[in-house]
Amino acid sequence: MTSALDLKALQIFVAGPVTQDMIHKLVVATLQVIPCKDTKNQTYTSTDMKVKPLPSLMTFLTKLVRYTNVYTGTLMATLVYLNRLKAKLPKNASGLPCTRHRILLSCLILSSKFHNDSSPKNMHWAKYTDGLFTTQDINLMERQLTFLLNWDLKVSNDEMIESLDSLLEPIRYDLVRSSKVKKFLQRQHHHHKQAPTPVAAGPAQPEYNYPSPASTVATTTTSSSSPISVTPTHSRSSSTVSSLFHTRSSSTSSISSVSTNATTISTHESSSEVDPIIEFAALKEEMELKNLLKQLNSGSYAAQQMAYVYN
Structure with missing residues (x-):
């Protein structure tokens, strides 16, 4: 059951910027979805008919984040889609060297379109891949993924908290610690208000010599x-x-x-001389x-x- 602490930590998390730890977690989750052939020394022919080496998932996702300036919540909702897809695929499924790139990109596209009022078009996403995929490829990926997920793209708070548990743990720890410090300061302030205020000693009375003619x-x-x-x-x-x-x-x-x-x-001093x-x-x-x-x-x-x- 989701607690108020988890919801507060999630709220703080999605309000922050995208970090390298988030990208790394998405890459690890993508690698676990489906086994694929080795991507080392793999090449592809881009749309401009140039042969380019197949980028690593880390490089591929980092470029997409930089090009799209995606929000943290939108990016990390991709993690929920990856976990759902992993649970639906057969155990003996395997893919090509670029299959993981396709899965990661399609999950990010669906998350962006579902959670934002405006999102890049598929033709723009094709440009962000540096020619790795065409617009037709992206259209096909999107249809296939929505079919595999049974058109269920809604992401709940419980799923986000469960998927981001390791990233939320430091935030929960800081919240608990700050709450303890706040309660301690409140107790100290309450104790200070209840403590009796010491009475300040009055000023020492000056000593006088023998009385003058105008003394009382x-x-x-x-x-x-x-x-x-x-x-x-x-x-x-x-x-x-x-x-x-x-x-x-x-x-x-x-x-x-x-x-x-x-x-x-009763003395009334004036600036004039005394009579x-x-x-x-x-x-x-x-x-x-x-x-x-x-x-x-x-x-x-x-x-x-x-x-x-x-x-």
Whole structure:
């Protein structure tokens, strides 16, 4: 039973060009159809009355392929006709030195006419034989072969695959191998899609020096024994700093806790210069903030002064 792999291999085979291996296979099949006398040193008289040596089957078929530019499928269907003819001929049949040439040529002519809409006429086929056969000879060959084949010229896929098994084997092997490679790549791709995507580490945070006048000041809650940490979030720019410190004092003068909320600066940079009044106000606020931080760190600032609101 023909498989899908065989049909695909046959499709690829008939789409390719005619090769020397195909010609060789046809020659071998023709030699097995009927035993004939030795063709060595045999001559024939061509239509132009010249004596020429009888060409070998290989040379004869190669010239026909070159002259007619026959398709691969048409040429290899000839192999099916040769096998059918071999099965119909008597076992004790024998032929003349040119009988094999006649059989091969007539099979090719019938295949060309049956499988193509247009085909060379018999007068053209006679010219392709270099005078070995006349048009009348070719007409007789064609009638005899159709009679022997019982006018059954249809070639099925099963017959083609069976006759071309040795030529289709490399194609089947390549198809199976390419299919395995394709499935392997698909599995790899599927496995890669299911694998978790590693989370890329974020960029390292840059380190800043002491805050500039235009930096956003953020303070954390700490006890009286630890200093207040100041973390800038923006580089120096023309902006205002707004921070609110909330404190709670007890009956004693010690600081229990300090809570601060830092707001983000909205900066709008422009190509014009900074107003000197704004720059002066920013520098003044920076000095007051430094003094406040210094007093808080030293612990000498009174608890009641922590209620000071810095704008």
